[in-house]
Amino acid sequence: MGTRLKIAVPTDYVLTRDGCSYGYFLLAPNLWEPRTRTFTRVLDLAGGAATVRIVQDGDAKARRGAPLTAVADRALARPERTEAKRQIARMLSLDEDAATIAAFHRADPRFRRSGRGRVMRSPTLFEDVIKTVTSCNVTWPSTVNMNRRLCEVAGRASASGLHAFPSARRLARMRPAALRARCSVGYRDQRIVDLARLFVSGEVDPAWLEDPATPDDAVHDAMLELPGIGPYAAANIMQLLGRYSRLPLDTESLRHARTLLGYAGPDRAVMKKLHAHYEPFGAHKFRSYWFELWAFYEGKRGPAWTWERETMAKTFTASQF
DNA sequence: GGTAGACCTGGACGC
């Protein structure tokens, strides 16, 4: 008999909206099932991997703010329950309370009506860093493949036969050539192993990076020191840390700028205009940028919570719309 | 400080 957890959420929380708010919800080991509005995910816990199925209580009209129920495929010891709740809270941004989201809406009222404000992420910073590396310099289908293979090859299996995201300890022990051959990560092989070793050795300290008292600039500088992390990846990891004052601009941003915002000119000039466009949103600028982009995707493909992982694995970037 | 080229994979396309 698996353990059942009841998880309180902020008063304005809606799983379909706040859980399906960033591309990582479509990457292994995450699985969102639109028909049942269930978020399935394998967590790596002290006693082994455990698959949890998460739903929000209440009917369609009464889900807002209703607690989550997470059911594991095995019995969890008390410390594992605490850890599972902590990981789920990070992944679903449950630490962002209604007042925090309201502050974003004061800065950018365009999203007050939809209530958008929370960005989904991973249960651990390590997974967010590796997922970011697997999203650099590739098209979306390759990112999907890399994450699926990483889980299958190096992630611990749960009783359900699903695999967790590999731990830093596990990836730190892998040979780069094996990672390349079995997970299709290409030239990222050495960088992924090096990153894992930095987490294992403690040279990368998630507690310090996640501490609100640590200045943004210090976190950003530390990210840029990491192998495989350049300006885009550093800014992206910043937002995954809940630090929204930087913009991870890439070719997708340029497309957005030209097609939706109507900007013209060479890349450098368009990038400059993009920075100026989001500057008024200050500490919230990433969310203004992201939900603008996300609204475009949803306009083309319907609400994100209706997206099927396998379909979106082949068509996700705007270039393919 | 700016820039060119290499790094890999997988999809699209032409033959």
Added chain:
DNA sequence: GCGTCCAGGTCTACC
């Protein structure tokens, strides 16, 4: 089925 081209961010060497 094969070969070629292209997209994508980071890193290094060079000016």
